[in-house]
Amino acid sequence: MKVSYLILCLIAFCVTGAAAQTTSKNLEYYLKEAESISPVLKDYQNLQRSAGIDSLIVRATGGPQVTASSAGMYAPVVRGYGYDEVLTNGQALEALLNVNYDLLNKKRINNQLQSIKIQSDSIKYAGQLSLYDLQRSVVDQYISAYASQEQVGFNRDVVRLLEEEEALLKKLTRNNIYKQSEYLTFLVTLQQQQLVLQQAELQFKNDFATLNYLAGISDTTPVKLTNPKLQADFNITAQGFFNKRFDIDSLKNINQRNAVQFNYNPKLGVYANGGYNSSFVLQPYKNFGTSIGFTFSVPIYDGHQKKKQYQKLSLAAKTTSGYRDFFTRQQQQQLQLIRQQINQTDALFPKINEQIRLSKDLIEVDSKLMHTGDLKVADFVIAINNYMAAQNLLRQTNINRLKLINQLNYWNR
Numbered sequence: 244m245k246v247s248y249l250i251l252c253l254i255a256f257c258v259t260g261a262a263a264q265t266t267s268k269n270l271e272y273y274l275k276e277a278e279s280i281s282p283v284l285k286d287y288q289n290l291q292r293s294a295g296i297d298s299l300i301v302r303a304t305g306g307p308q309v310t311a312s313s314a315g316m317y318a319p320v321v322r323g324y325g326y327d328e329v330l331t332n333g334q335a336l337e338a339l340l341n342v343n344y345d346l347l348n349k350k351r352i353n354n355q356l357q358s359i360k361i362q363s364d365s366i367k368y369a370g371q372l373s374l375y376d377l378q379r380s381v382v383d384q385y386i387s388a389y390a391s392q393e394q395v396g397f398n399r400d401v402v403r404l405l406e407e408e409e410a411l412l413k414k415l416t417r418n419n420i421y422k423q424s425e426y427l428t429f430l431v432t433l434q435q436q437q438l439v440l441q442q443a444e445l446q447f448k449n450d451f452a453t454l455n456y457l458a459g460i461s462d463t464t465p466v467k468l469t470n471p472k473l474q475a476d477f478n479i480t481a482q483g484f485f486n487k488r489f490d491i492d493s494l495k496n497i498n499q500r501n502a503v504q505f506n507y508n509p510k511l512g513v514y515a516n517g518g519y520n521s522s523f524v525l526q527p528y529k530n531f532g533t534s535i536g537f538t539f540s541v542p543i544y545d546g547h548q549k550k551k552q553y554q555k556l557s558l559a560a561k562t563t564s565g566y567r568d569f570f571t572r573q574q575q576q577q578l579q580l581i582r583q584q585i586n587q588t589d590a591l592f593p594k595i596n597e598q599i600r601l602s603k604d605l606i607e608v609d610s611k612l613m614h615t616g617d618l619k620v621a622d623f624v625i626a627i628n629n630y631m632a633a634q635n636l637l638r639q640t641n642i643n644r645l646k647l648i649n650q651l652n653y654w655n656r
Contacts, residue, residue, distance in 0.1 A: 266464070266466045266467065267466065267467045267468075267469050268466045268467070268468060268469070269468075269469040269471075270381075270382065270385050270469075270471045273381050273385055273454060273458045273460070274378055274381055274382070274458075276458045276459060276460055277377055277378070277381045277457060277458040277459060278374065278377070278378075280458070280459030280460075281373075281374075281377055281459065283373050283377075284370060284373060284374055284377070287366055287367075287369060287370030287373060288370065290366045290370075291363055291366050291367060291370070294359055294362055294363040294366060295363070297359050297362075298356055298359045298360070301352060301355045301356055301359060302352070302356070304352070305345075305348055305349070305352040306344075307342055307343065307344040308342070308343045308344070309340070309341070309342050310340075310341045310343075311338075311339070311340050311341070312337070312338075312339050312341060313337060313338040313339070314335075314336075314337045315334075315335065315336045315337070316331070316334060316335045316336075317333070317334040318331040318333055318334065319333075320333070332522030332523075332524050333522070333523070333524070334522065334523050335520075335521065335522045335523075336519065336520075336521055336523070337518070337519070337520045338518045338519045338520075339516045339517065339518035339519075339520065340516060340517055340518050341514065341515075341516040342514060342515045342516065343512060343513075343514045344512060344513055344514070345510065345511070345512045346511045346512060346513060347508065347509065347510060347511050350505060350508075351505045351508075354498060354501045354502055354505060355502075357498050357501075358495075358498050358502070361491060361494050361495050361498055364487075364491055364494075365488075365491050365495075368487050368488055368491060371484070372484075375484075375653060375656065377457075378653075379649060379650075379653045380457055381454070381457050381458055382471070382473070382649045383646060383649055384450070384453055384454045384457050385454055385468065385471055386471055386642055386645045386646055386649065387450050387453075387454075387642075388447065388450040388451045388453070388454045388468055389468045389470070389471055389642075390450075390638060390639075390642040391443065391446045391447035391449075391450045391451070392447050392451075392467070392468050393638055394443045394446070394447070394635075394638065395440070395443045395444050395447050397631075397634055397635075397638070398436065398439055398440040398443045399440060401436055401440075401627070401631060402433070402436050402437055402440050404627075405429075405432065405433045405436055405627070406433065408429070408610065408613070408623075409429060409430065409433050411613075411614065412425075412426055412429055412613070412620065413426065415613075415614075415616060420616035421616060421620060425619070425620040425621070426620070428620055428621060428624065429620045429623070429624065432624050432627070451465075451466075451468075471645060473645055473648040473649060473652070474648070475585060475648040475651055475652065476651065476652055476655055477582055477651075478655075483574075483655065483656050484656035485570065485574065485654070485656065486567065486570075486571070489563055489564075489566065489567040489570075492559075492563045493560065493563060496556055496559055496560050496563065499556055500553065500556055503549060503552045503553065503556070504549075506542075506549075507542050507549055509539065509540065509541040510538070510539070510540045510541070511537065511538070511539050512537065512538045512539075513535070513536070513537045513538075514535070514536055514537070514538070515533065515534070515535040515536075516533065516534055517532070517533035517534075518531070518532075518533075519531050520532065574654060577654055578651065578654055578655055581647055581650055581651045581654070582651065584647050585644060585647050585648065585651065588640060588643060588644045588647065589644070591640050592637075592640065595633060595636055595637045595640060596637070598633045598636075599630070599633045599634060599637060602626065602629045602630035602633050603630060605626045605629070605630075606623075606626050606627060606630055609622060609623045609626045610623070
């Protein structure tokens with residue numbers, strides 16, 4: 244019974260292990276993991292929340308400001324030496340509650356709130372750009388890992404085919420149908436392909452580890468990557484995501500102009516206080532009181548600083564406009580180039596598939612001839628090499644197409 248139980252446990256363990264090894268993961272899984280784990284994206288989210296708090300602080304500064312203040316002073320006069328009591332009164336105590344309110348600050352507060360909104364939009368743009376960059380890197384690495392995985396599978400099939408032919412060729416060589424030198428030539432080819440398979444497996448492990456690293460995944464359990472079915476968006480947008488940064492810079496420039504103007508507007512404020520203020524010289528118990536007043540200021544001359552600040556902002560606006568025009572032209576050229584490369588790549592597939600079909604047919608014919616000893620081993624090796632070259636070209640072309648689509652979808656937002 245113990246032996247049977249142990250066998251069942253081993254079988255269950257093997258089945259579980261095999262199931263774990265054949266677990267499939269798609270591109271969407273890695274994108275979601277990378278987005279949920281990235282500390283950079285969380286940092287931008289916190290910065291946006293912080294900007295929301297800043298707007299509440301600015302709104303609070305627009306209302307009446309209430310402060311409590313207190314001050315005390317004692318200036319002793321010893322044997323006639325000391326401060327003049329006419330000036331100091333000898334001692335004083337002040338305890339006041341002050342209320343200040345700026346009557347003309349509404350537009351200034353609104354401009355400050357607009358500045359915070361622009362800052363929040365800038366943070367949102369930077370966070371979205373960081374997300375797009377992360378997605379592009381993950382997709383690109385996923386494509387590389389998937390290509391390495393497919394290469395491993397193809398090399399295994401080739402090695403399996405060569406091993407089957409090697410067993411047959413060994414038997415034919417023993418029967419003196421083929422020379423020993425021809426068998427050794429084939430054996431060298433087999434060993435080379437076995438080494439190529441080992442290199443492909445190592446490359447897949449490295450690409451897969453890099454994919455997990457970019458996505459922030461610490462689990463190194465082997466998985467099977469599914470085909471990344473990327474769809475190309477050929478509709479080029481006129482005003483896309485990347486142009487938003489120039490719009491934000493333009494709004495920031497306008498906001499700064501308004502801030503300069505508000506600094507030169509008249510300022511009118513009122514204040515009131517109440518409390519205790521006494522020098523204790525005469526009836527200190529009656530020195531409770533209150534006062535009200537106003538403050539008014541208007542700038543007259545400061546050396547034309549306002550004009551100079553406007554000139555700086557005008558130069559900044561021209562710089563932004565120049566960068567916008569340059570980027571727009573480059574983006575359109577880049578999108579057209581990528582789209583052209585995708586179309587040229589698509590045109591290669593029929594020719595490559597035809598080459599694969601012919602190479603495969605040739606291998607089948609050569610294999611039958613080799614079984615009867617009517618084919619040189621070198622010709623069979625050449626046929627296999629041609630087939631492998633065509634298959635590698637197909638995979639590489641497909642991978643290049645997927646990476647081009649990734650670039651197209653990134654810039655065409």
